[in-house]
Amino acid sequence: MPFFATEEGRYLASSLGDPLIKGLTEVANKRPDDPIAFLATYLYNFANNRQNVQSRGKTQENQQTITGPPQEADNNNAVPATIEVVTVDPEDSGTEEESAFNSTSRDEHGQSMLHFAAARAHGRNALFQLLVETEINVAYRDELYRTARDISIQANIPENTQEIDRYVMSIATKGDTDKLVELLLDGYDHITDIVDENDVPIIEAVAQHNQPDTVSFLQSILAFEEKRERVHHAIRLGSINDVTSLLADENDTGSGKLLAIGKNSYGRCSLHIAVLCQQEEIVDYLANTFPDTL
Structure with missing residues (x-):
């Protein structure tokens, strides 16, 4: 049985995969004299410096939020600051935007653990298995606008590119249209343009798996992308009339919102x-008509 298919494997992939891949990447790049001590120090610093710590106890009726001034440390003994504990009802603490994928941390350059994994060679099926178990959004882009797939191409590791494509293909053949929609919107x-191991195009492969709804969605992607680019072009030109016309909802399907x-x-x-083109009238229209763009 593949390791990531076990409960222990899933736990390790979700909780340690990101820092371990980054730490091992640093070890490989810097080749320290004592790699074990170097990795241990890296993991210790990673744990201390991470800013996006997920709240524990989400299933509890109440959630405790710790507030107070930051704790300052000196060279001797650190004196803890006064901590005020505030009880907050879950419904008042705010909710994250729903996603069909699992969330993952990203570094200061916008790279997720998948970006690091895509830049390294792996055993057969390892990257695909990682994607299946962690369900990370492959559309994440770093500060240079690169997805993990782009990274694999730049690193000249076609096997990783194929594994990522294989993962997207598996999403489609299972009929998981929600994930495909999120990838498109991202x-x-x-x-x-994906083909399976027999060079069968994705739409044909999905049809063979009897997923008619997913086939219909895949067939609509090109038209959506073309219309989205027309919207963006109209915005750059400052044509508010064209923008409102293109974003007009068709038969209350929500198409305008999706394009926005x-x-x-x-x-x-x-x-x-x-905003980048300083089209204030269009900014006002989009922000008020489609608040999800904010």
Whole structure:
């Protein structure tokens, strides 16, 4: 049985995969005299410096939020600051935007554990198994607008590129359209060009797995991307009339909202482009009509 298919494997992948991959990458790059001590120090610093610590006890009726001034340390003994404990009802603490994928931490350069994994060679099926078990969004882009797939191409590791494509193919053949929609809205631009191990195009492969709804979605991707680019072009030109016309909802299907929030291959949605192009009238229209773009 593959290790990541076990309960222990899933736990290790979700809790230690990110820091371990980054730490081992640093060891490989710097080749310290004592790699074990170097890795131990890296993991210790990672734990101390991470800023996005997930709250524990989400299933409890109440959630405790710890507030107070930061603790300062000197060269002798650190004196803990006064800590005030505030009890907050779960419904008042805010909710994260729902995602079909699992969340994962990203470093200061926007890279997830998948970016690091994509830049390294692995055993057969290892990267695919990691994706299956962790369900990380492959559309994540770093500060240079690169997905993990882009990283694998730059690193000249075609096996990793194929594993990522295989994962997207598996999502489609299972009929998991929600994940595909999220990839499209996040600007992932390698969905319809995927083929399986027998060079069967993704739409044909999904049809063979009797997933008609997913087939219909895949067939609509090209038209969506073309219309999204028309919206973005109209924004750059400052044509508010064209923007409102293109984003007009068709038969109350929510198509206007999807076009508004849909990102391009640089991770930018309509509001991003309007702000960058200083189109104040369009910014006001988008922010008020499609608040999900904020």
